[in-house]
Amino acid sequence: MSDEPSLRPAVVVVGASRGIGKAIAGVAARDGATVVLVARSEEHLAAVAAELQKGDREAFVFALDLMEEDASRRLEAFLSENSLFCDVLVNSAGYGLRGSAAVLPADDQLGIVDLNIRALAALTLCFLPDMVARGRGGVINLGSVASFTPGPFMALYYASKGFVRSFSEALYEELHRTGVTVTCVAPGPVATEFLQRSGANRAALFKVLPKLDSDYVAECAWRGFKARRRLVVPGLSSKLAVLITRLLPSALVLPLVGRLQRRSKDICP
Numbered sequence: 001m002s003d004e005p006s007l008r009p010a011v012v013v014v015g016a017s018r019g020i021g022k023a024i025a026g027v028a029a030r031d032g033a034t035v036v037l038v039a040r041s042e043e044h045l046a047a048v049a050a051e052l053q054k055g056d057r058e059a060f061v062f063a064l065d066l067m068e069e070d071a072s073r074r075l076e077a078f079l080s081e082n083s084l085f086c087d088v089l090v091n092s093a094g095y096g097l098r099g100s101a102a103v104l105p106a107d108d109q110l111g112i113v114d115l116n117i118r119a120l121a122a123l124t125l126c127f128l129p130d131m132v133a134r135g136r137g138g139v140i141n142l143g144s145v146a147s148f149t150p151g152p153f154m155a156l157y158y159a160s161k162g163f164v165r166s167f168s169e170a171l172y173e174e175l176h177r178t179g180v181t182v183t184c185v186a187p188g189p190v191a192t193e194f195l196q197r198s199g200a201n202r203a204a205l206f207k208v209l210p211k212l213d214s215d216y217v218a219e220c221a222w223r224g225f226k227a228r229r230r231l232v233v234p235g236l237s238s239k240l241a242v243l244i245t246r247l248l249p250s251a252l253v254l255p256l257v258g259r260l261q262r263r264s265k266d267i268c269p
């Protein structure tokens with residue numbers, strides 16, 4: 001950790017231009033935090049910052065593609081240029097794709113590994129050592145109820161969320177006596193652009209499950225993190241979905257999830 005008496009703590013939210021990340025940035029700012037908003041679209045980030053600044057909150061904007069090799073280093077440099085340090089990291093950037101793994105373009109699927117897994121792990125590992133040295137702060141990682149089961153026809157997305165939960169829960173256990181908290185948030189479907197962009201909104205599974213409000217998910221995430229919780233599953237419907245995946249054998253859950261997510265043009269051997 002560098003000598004940092006003049007640095008101020010910030011909540012760094014990646015994926016803050018819309019959806020759950022934007023909502024968590026709002027909750028953190030209302031709680032008095034200085035927030036750093038990170039995503040690719042500078043225009044959207046500037047609009048989010050302007051909204052927060054109206055309420056007299058301090059918000060910085062950093063346009064960054066997390067798929068770039070040196071993204072963590074560039075974010076670190078941005079923070080020190082602005083005399084800030086990452087007190088809390090919120091990993092909310094992510095995407096999914098619905099369809100058969102044999103049909104979807106391989107590069108688009110591998111992008112899920114690059115963003116949901118590699119970028120999330122890289123950012124976490126970048127900021128964790130200084131958090132531990134300070135004995136404060138932590139990480140909020142966006143998992144999903146999808147982290148509790150394999151997901152045929154969204155295979156890489158579900159697998160990526162399995163990684164996020166496993167990684168986060170392991171870090172929680174490693175670090176919870178250091179004063180640093182790692183919280184995994186695992187919501188069911190949330191009413192954001194994610195559902196259209198991934199194609200999940202057209203799957204029967206996502207049609208039957210009620211959609212959570214992103215502000216509600218953000219409140220649960222922030223409250224859960226501050227209460228030093230390992231896992232936050234917002235809402236009754238998400239808790240029920242988790243319970244079902246835990247109670248039923250995989251031999252039943254796998255074909256059920258597959259049937260509810262399949263599209264007619266998918267290859268179904």
Ligand SMILES: NC(=O)c1ccc[n+]([C@@H]2O[C@H](COP(=O)([O-])OP(=O)(O)OC[C@H]3O[C@@H](n4cnc5c(N)ncnc54)[C@H](OP(=O)(O)O)[C@@H]3O)[C@@H](O)[C@H]2O)c1
Nearest residue numbers: 015017018019020039040041066093094144189190192194
């Ligand atoms: N919505 C749901 O139903 C749901 C349920 C459970 C879990 N989750 C998880 O919650 C997280 C947030 O989802 P959401 O619903 O808020 O999705 P969203 O509305 O699609 O927002 C995704 C965010 O990620 C950013 N992003 C995407 N690619 C990026 C890149 N290469 N570099 C930097 N930023 C990037 C986007 O900004 P730019 O496009 O401007 O870069 C945007 O701010 C995701 O990890 C998702 O898997 C979502």
